[in-house]
Amino acid sequence: GQQVMQIPQYQHVQEGEDFTTYCNSSTTLSNIQWYKQRPGGHPVFLIQLVKSGEVKKQKRLTFQFGEAKKNSSLHITATQTTDVGTYFCAGTATGTASKLTFGTGTRLQVTL
Amino acid sequence: GAVVSQHPSRVICKSGTSVKIECRSLDFQATTMFWYRQFPKQSLMLMATSNEGSKATYEQGVEKDKFLINHASLTLSTLTVTSAHPEDSSFYICSASRLSLAKNIQYFGAGTRLSVL
Numbered sequence: 001g002q003q004v005m006q007i008p009q010y011q012h013v014q015e016g017e018d019f020t021t022y023c024n025s026s027t028t029l030s031n032i033q034w035y036k037q038r039p040g041g042h043p044v045f046l047i048q049l050v051k052s053g054e055v056k057k058q059k060r061l062t063f064q065f066g067e068a069k070k071n072s073s074l075h076i077t078a079t080q081t082t083d084v085g086t087y088f089c090a091g092t093a094t095g096t097a098s099k100l101t102f103g104t105g106t107r108l109q110v111t112l
Numbered sequence: 113g114a115v116v117s118q119h120p121s122r123v124i125c126k127s128g129t130s131v132k133i134e135c136r137s138l139d140f141q142a143t144t145m146f147w148y149r150q151f152p153k154q155s156l157m158l159m160a161t162s163n164e165g166s167k168a169t170y171e172q173g174v175e176k177d178k179f180l181i182n183h184a185s186l187t188l189s190t191l192t193v194t195s196a197h198p199e200d201s202s203f204y205i206c207s208a209s210r211l212s213l214a215k216n217i218q219y220f221g222a223g224t225r226l227s228v229l
Binding site: 001031041044045088100 | 157
């Protein structure tokens, strides 16, 4: 079955440092979504990428979808303590309609 | 917009009892609802996909007689954990989507933390 892996599993940074999480799918995706889950909370939708090579920005967050539509990345510039949480990518495999397969997640810890 | 309400947020029950969890889309009609299970510090595992008015589609390895799903209306889906045992203790999260609303985006409920004693 489809597998979506993320690296790293965990990263601890000091506030102000940059952070990147990488997402790799075993199959080609029709689209990729990113979610953030705060400790004790539920996943919250951040963004969706659809086109090959697409890059989208949300303030300090930059999302990229690979040319082959099998990988994606999320980069946070100058992290803040409010960025703490687990970031999940989630992909829809081509031909599977609305079903999302979530990545393994990257837990980000930010300290002062 | 796109608010999903999930109740209860936390439930503690004795082994052998059944627990019902409700998932409601408050401001949109959800053609599809999803039920996930999440263990501590792990990812979300899809349990089943629920379409209004039809039987749920369960993922491989999920017992349909154990986890009963009903999607009675376009705004309500329920998950019933029957004869719960300690190994069923977990965080259960529902989500709802409507393809015509916004490109297959899923909106999540707050989750239900189930503890079976």
